[in-house]
Amino acid sequence: MPDQTETRTIEWIGGVDGFVRLIDQTRLPGELVFRECRTVEEVWEAIRSLRVRGAPAIGIAAAMGALLGLHQHVAEGPVALGERLREASARLRTSRPTAVNLFWALARVERSLKQATESGCSGDKLVSRLLDEAREIGEEDRRVCLAIGDSGAHLVGEGCGVLTHCNAGALATADYGTALAVLYRAAENGRRFKVYADETRPLLQGARLTAWELQRRGIDVTLICDNMAAQVMKEGRVQLVIVGADRIAANGDTANKIGTYGVAVLARAHGIPFYVAAPASTFDLSLADGSAIPIEQRDPREVTHGFGKATAPEGVSVYNPAFDVTPATLIEALITEVGVIRPVNEEMIRGMIGLRDQTEQ
Amino acid sequence: MPDQTETRTIEWIGGVDGFVRLIDQTRLPGELVFRECRTVEEVWEAIRSLRVRGAPAIGIAAAMGALLGLHQHVAEGPVALGERLREASARLRTSRPTAVNLFWALARVERSLKQATESGCSGDKLVSRLLDEAREIGEEDRRVCLAIGDSGAHLVGEGCGVLTHCNAGALATADYGTALAVLYRAAENGRRFKVYADETRPLLQGARLTAWELQRRGIDVTLICDNMAAQVMKEGRVQLVIVGADRIAANGDTANKIGTYGVAVLARAHGIPFYVAAPASTFDLSLADGSAIPIEQRDPREVTHGFGKATAPEGVSVYNPAFDVTPATLIEALITEVGVIRPVNEEMIRGMIGLRDQTEQ
Numbered sequence: 263m264p265d266q267t268e269t270r271t272i273e274w275i276g277g278v279d280g281f282v283r284l285i286d287q288t289r290l291p292g293e294l295v296f297r298e299c300r301t302v303e304e305v306w307e308a309i310r311s312l313r314v315r316g317a318p319a320i321g322i323a324a325a326m327g328a329l330l331g332l333h334q335h336v337a338e339g340p341v342a343l344g345e346r347l348r349e350a351s352a353r354l355r356t357s358r359p360t361a362v363n364l365f366w367a368l369a370r371v372e373r374s375l376k377q378a379t380e381s382g383c384s385g386d387k388l389v390s391r392l393l394d395e396a397r398e399i400g401e402e403d404r405r406v407c408l409a410i411g412d413s414g415a416h417l418v419g420e421g422c423g424v425l426t427h428c429n430a431g432a433l434a435t436a437d438y439g440t441a442l443a444v445l446y447r448a449a450e451n452g453r454r455f456k457v458y459a460d461e462t463r464p465l466l467q468g469a470r471l472t473a474w475e476l477q478r479r480g481i482d483v484t485l486i487c488d489n490m491a492a493q494v495m496k497e498g499r500v501q502l503v504i505v506g507a508d509r510i511a512a513n514g515d516t517a518n519k520i521g522t523y524g525v526a527v528l529a530r531a532h533g534i535p536f537y538v539a540a541p542a543s544t545f546d547l548s549l550a551d552g553s554a555i556p557i558e559q560r561d562p563r564e565v566t567h568g569f570g571k572a573t574a575p576e577g578v579s580v581y582n583p584a585f586d587v588t589p590a591t592l593i594e595a596l597i598t599e600v601g602v603i604r605p606v607n608e609e610m611i612r613g614m615i616g617l618r619d620q621t622e623q
Numbered sequence: 624m625p626d627q628t629e630t631r632t633i634e635w636i637g638g639v640d641g642f643v644r645l646i647d648q649t650r651l652p653g654e655l656v657f658r659e660c661r662t663v664e665e666v667w668e669a670i671r672s673l674r675v676r677g678a679p680a681i682g683i684a685a686a687m688g689a690l691l692g693l694h695q696h697v698a699e700g701p702v703a704l705g706e707r708l709r710e711a712s713a714r715l716r717t718s719r720p721t722a723v724n725l726f727w728a729l730a731r732v733e734r735s736l737k738q739a740t741e742s743g744c745s746g747d748k749l750v751s752r753l754l755d756e757a758r759e760i761g762e763e764d765r766r767v768c769l770a771i772g773d774s775g776a777h778l779v780g781e782g783c784g785v786l787t788h789c790n791a792g793a794l795a796t797a798d799y800g801t802a803l804a805v806l807y808r809a810a811e812n813g814r815r816f817k818v819y820a821d822e823t824r825p826l827l828q829g830a831r832l833t834a835w836e837l838q839r840r841g842i843d844v845t846l847i848c849d850n851m852a853a854q855v856m857k858e859g860r861v862q863l864v865i866v867g868a869d870r871i872a873a874n875g876d877t878a879n880k881i882g883t884y885g886v887a888v889l890a891r892a893h894g895i896p897f898y899v900a901a902p903a904s905t906f907d908l909s910l911a912d913g914s915a916i917p918i919e920q921r922d923p924r925e926v927t928h929g930f931g932k933a934t935a936p937e938g939v940s941v942y943n944p945a946f947d948v949t950p951a952t953l954i955e956a957l958i959t960e961v962g963v964i965r966p967v968n969e970e971m972i973r974g975m976i977g978l979r980d981q982t983e984q
Binding site: 474523 | 821847
């Protein structure tokens with residue numbers, strides 16, 4: 263495994279007057295370029311434009327992004343500071359409406375401000391404390407991803423084929439990833455296997471990011487177009503499917519990148535187990551099921567002009583949902599840092615996630 | 624409907640010393656450019672590079688292509704002419720191995736040569752007779768496409784949503800198309816409906832060609848990425864799926880553009896009827912089932928460099944089958960010029976197609 267410090271997905275550089283540095287994922291796989299964000303607006307744009315993407319990474323970016331420029335206002339006192347933070351949070355919440363980690367991470371920074379203020383903390387020290395909290399969200403995510411990997415690694419059998427969709431890898435998190443953490447840990451345990459990566463239209467996160475990071479870490483990866491998944495399954499090349507998640511309802515219904523639901527239906531039709539790997543922070547137990555998860559609709563030009571030139575006739579109608587919801591009934595198990603949840607139902611989820619959720623909040 | 628003479632997919636221009644003119648479909652939807660082919664090799668390249676594609680159109684192109692330059696050899700006598708034609712045919716057969724119409728059309732021209740020679744025809748007159756035969760293949764295809772459309776038009780209910788994959792339209796045939804003929808005829812009968820066109824990676828025939836020709840003919844079309852088909856079905860937007868075919872085995876197993884099989888599985892899972900529209904010439908009754916249909920594997924760069932720039936990391940493995948086979952059990956009916964074949968099984972197919980096939984050969 264290469265030195266990960268070189269390719270840290272997202273990082274706060276410097277002290278309270280520092281900035282957010284993140285890999286500009288829109289430039290991959292061609293170039294590994296870092297982008298420095300010094301304002302809330304720049305982070306909003308980075309999230310919106312998918313320079314940083316993946317539910318956990320978005321959470322970390324938002325938590326750090328909300329603190330940008332905050333130190334300039336310490337003289338105004340904790341109340342004004344709180345207002346500024348809430349303004350920044352409100353703005354950042356509009357960047358990607360589907361990712362629950364975004365809301366969760368921002369709420370956590372706001373809670374931290376409240377606690378720090380109540381304990382008499384103020385000035386640069388207060389900002390520094392919030393910064394520690396944002397950094398801790400990143401560090402926790404790294405530990406959580408490792409734990410997800412360890413929970414699920416045994417599911418990857420020797421010599422098997424694994425299909426994944428979009429990018430739920432190191433680039434989507436602080437490190438390791440969620441779905442890909444399972445593969446990285448299996449590989450670290452000496453397991454040999456083959457990965458089929460759906461390219462994942464329209465934005466090709468599978469081709470650009472998953473293939474890139476798996477190749478970089480020495481995992482045997484084969485790229486396919488999304489519409490080849492069924493054929494690859496039919497040919498017996500795939501023994502399990504693992505994907506990440508953007509939001510999971512209390513009953514296990516899972517919102518993830520568009521195309522995930524189709525892959526789940528195909529996996530079921532071929533008798534292949536379909537797994538979702540995600541941290542507890544991705545669960546939204548306030549939603550009874552997936553029907554209430556908002557589905558972000560994105561710019562038609564992602565479909566018609568995705569590659570720098572028009573690939574469809576001028577003026578054609580386009581439907582471009584960014585996510586879909588896979589019903590719990592199609593999911594064999596949820597792989598989390600607190601263990602594998604199987605069967606996937608509300609009782610099991612509340613039993614393993616609900617408790618932790620209450621403790622934390 | 625606009626004047627179709629303007630946009631004839633493929634045409635022989637001139638007399639025995641003429642040439643083949645075809646729409647260069649690789650330039651669509653940006654530009655409507657015609658390509659003139661004056662040698663067998665140029666037609667081979669046009670088929671291989673998908674400047675002309677779609678099983679019926681390939682058949683017409685090959686039949687015409689095999690005659691290019693033939694008139695220069697009339698002085699050598701009918702035997703030499705026959706050899707030249709067989710050479711040209713052999714070369715053209717290697718251009719796309721999956722499309723049975725290619726073989727069928729070339730065999731038909733060769734048979735015509737034999738008959739003409741036996742009846743004492745020679746010289747330019749012989750070439751002219753072959754040319755009539757090749758043109759007749761095109762004219763027949765036009766009539767056949769219309770008949771397919773008329774067979775299936777009643778299946779398109781008022782106000783329904785139709786999903787199609789790849790391009791089985793006017794651009795894939797002499798005119799009208801197969802799957803799209805059904806839609807064009809339904810529209811001509813006053814039916815209003817909405818079409819969802821899968822963009823169809825890697826070469827985007829759905830985005831570039833189907834969206835283009837439906838839009839041109841005033842049909843309400845919405846472009847989606849292939850991986851959105853499941854979601855569109857789940858949302859109740861689709862009441863039927865119609866696709867074309869490259870080859871159909873005696874039991875109804877159908878080879879068509881990669882991704883078709885996946886769409887059929889998804890349609891079944893959502894209780895949506897899945898139809899295949901194809902001329903009798905697409906049936907290959909010598910194959911008991913789809914397992915013997917050769918699946919063309921194409922250049923990995925279609926997947927990694929499909930849009931003029933690299934969209935995947937250098938050196939990544941790619942799996943790029945051009946076709947898949949949909950089992951007959953997933954097909955609600957086959958829509959042909961001789962009527963709708965339902966249920967799809969060998970007895971029904973031999974009953975409706977087999978008889979015709981024997982009469983003709």
